Amino acid sequence: MFEGFHHVALIVSDYAVSREFYVETLGCGVIAETFREERQSWKLDLNVPGGGSLELFSFPNPSDRPSRPEACGLRHLAFRVANLDTVVAHLQSRGVSVENVRVDALTGARFTFFADPDGLPLELYEVVEN
Structure with a gap:
């Protein structure tokens, strides 16, 4: 498949x-x-x-496509990162506004959100290998 x-x-x-x-x-x-x-x-x-x-x-x-609040369609695009703090610092140094880091209650992984220039929510998801 x-x-x-x-x-x-x-x-x-x-x-x-x-x-x-x-x-x-x-x-x-x-x-x-x-x-x-x-x-x-x-x-x-x-x-x-x-x-x-x-x-x-x-x-x-192009026409607008609603993404908030919780419209049908793409909710967000998530990127896997090895070190969340490093990536957040890089984005902030480039003037990107990043939300506070949170912890996924189901996995214990740390994550945060920011937006692209059109407001598309983008997620950084820290994957820690055991």
């Missing part, structure tokens, strides 16, 4: 701002960047450190 996770596609409101955020702030690598003339749309394929990929799309005048 499935062999693994491949990618998540995101439509962004400001291509340049989102490109800078995902590449420079989050450290995703650029796989391919294409301007699609017929759609007046950018498509950016990104490699997520540790596996998987993201696709960023820009379209003229």
